[in-house]
Amino acid sequence: MGIFKKLFDKVKNLKQKKSNSENLFLKDGIKKNNAANFDHGLKKTNNFFVNSLNKIIYKDVIVNDEFFHKIEETLLSMDVGSYATDKIISAIKNEVKFQNIENPNLIKQIIIDKLFVYYIQDTIVQTNLNLKTNETNVILFFGVNGVGKTTTIAKVANFLQKNNLKVCLVAGDTFRAGAVEQLDLWAKKLDIKIFKPTKLNQDPASVIYDGVKWASENKFNVVLCDTSGRLQTKINLMNELKKINNVIKKFDPNQPCESLLVVDATIGQSGLIQAKCFSEVVKVSGIVLTKIDSTSGGGIIFAIKDNFNLPLKFLCFGEKVEDIEMFDLEKFIKVMLKNFSFLEEEE
Ligand SMILES: Nc1nc2c(ncn2[C@@H]2O[C@H](COP(=O)(O)OP(=O)(O)OP(=O)(O)O)[C@@H](O)[C@H]2O)c(=O)[nH]1
Ligand SMILES: [Mg+2]
Structure with missing residues (x-):
């Protein structure tokens, strides 16, 4: 059985189980031609990973400490994070070193296998929105x-x-000049209703409360609330976020159904510190990872999972409105390994 087939079977076994029938199941509304954008979005990570492994593992490669050190360096450079890297390297060592494996193709397979087995361990890969x-x-x-x-x-x-779905927006960033206009422009472009503050610097919690109430009265299926950017170290801004969360709960204790922390993939490991601080203030239900197109550090998905075991709900890979996908480990693996020399034959 080919390495791809084996890996995907493992992923499939762990894929989300269907939950109760009240839940809305979303189809990845992304058109086929978006696949090319997705491939393009992961190009930096894919190139870095595949080129590095091809350089390290060649015909007649000598498997010694230096060899493992180079693999370790590759994983760290891809932002896999030191904890996950240690575990993955020791799993690879166990298999390669102690079983005396010298066939370079086999070594590559083992590395890939250990990486993805590590990702899916003990996890339900739950990415669907809880709607x-x-x-x-x-x-x-x-x-x-x-x-x-x-x-x-x-x-x-x-x-x-x-x-x-009947969707609307709430412009809860009342702080940054131009923020409301920015969201308003998107609303116009996409022909989506938007709730906006009535005056400058209005309390964001009251705007969001009124916006959610308006959305409920008008029977929208989903209301998406924008908030100001805030540094996790600014206590007053973090308290403000807590207040926003509380007023939504005051309106409906079952909401927000999703509290999504948006993380920029280009900042690497500092994204993890952010995630920790934000989850101390509100219950984060998932992560949206943006700008994956601007980094070769796609390995951050391992570090995120490691530190929080929070589901990665969306991956964003460009500035256009279509540059988004619900996170799908199988797709991610495929694109990350694209053009891997020996694997192509087996696909
Ligand atoms: N390359 C790339 N750029 C992105 C992506 N997502 C957003 N951007 C760009 O990042 C910049 C900031 O995006 P915004 O959506 O304004 O970010 P924000 O978090 O709302 O910013 P504040 O409201 O100021 O905190 C813009 O130039 C976007 O076009 C992405 O996935 N890839
Ligand atoms: Mg903004």
């Missing part, structure tokens, strides 16, 4: 400045609309 029928589902987006929150909201709104 219910007959409810106004509130999704709150937050994160530090400039990570891509507003753009992601436009992308998710478009994606949900394509799933035939």
Whole structure:
């Protein structure tokens, strides 16, 4: 059995189980031609990973400490994180060193296998949004400045609309000049209703409360709430986020159904510190990883999983509204390993 087949069978066994029937199941509304964008978005990670392994593992390679050290360096450079890297390297060593494996193709297979087995261990790969029928589902987006929150909201709104849901936006960033206009532009472009503050510097919690109430009265299926960028070290801003979360709960204790932390993949390991601080203030239900197109550090998905075991709900890979996909480990593996010399034959 080919390495791909074996890996995908492992992933499939762990794929999300169907939950109760009230839950809305979303089809990845992304068209076929978006696959090329997705491939392009992961090109840096794919090139780095495949080129590095091809350089390290060649015909007649000598498997010694230096060899393992080079693999370790590759994983660290891809932002896999030191904890996961240690575990993965020792799993690879166990198999390669102690079983005296010298065939380079086999060594490559073992590395890939250990990486992805590590990702899926003890996990239900749950990426579907927790949306219910007959409810106004509130999704709150937050994160530090400039990570891509507003753009992601436009992308998710478009994606949900394509799933035939009645979607609206709430412009909860009342702080940054131009923020409301930015979201408003997206709303116009996508023909989506938007709730905006009535005056400058209005309390964001009150705007979001009114916006959620308006969305519920108008029977929207999903309301996406934008918030200001905030540094996790600024206590007053973190308290503000707590307040926003509380007013949504005051309106409906079951909401927000998703509290999504938006993380910029280009900042690597510092994204983990952010995730930790934000989860101390609100219950983060998932991560949106943006700008994966601008980094070769796609290995960050391992570090995120390791540190929080939070589901990665969406991957964003560009500035256009279609540059988003629900995270799918199988697709991710395929693209990450694209053009891997020996694997092509087996596909
Ligand atoms: N390459 C790339 N750029 C992105 C992606 N997502 C967002 N951007 C860009 O990142 C910049 C910031 O995006 P915004 O959506 O304004 O970020 P934000 O988090 O809302 O920013 P603040 O509201 O100021 O905190 C913009 O230039 C976006 O086009 C992505 O996935 N890939
Ligand atoms: Mg914004």
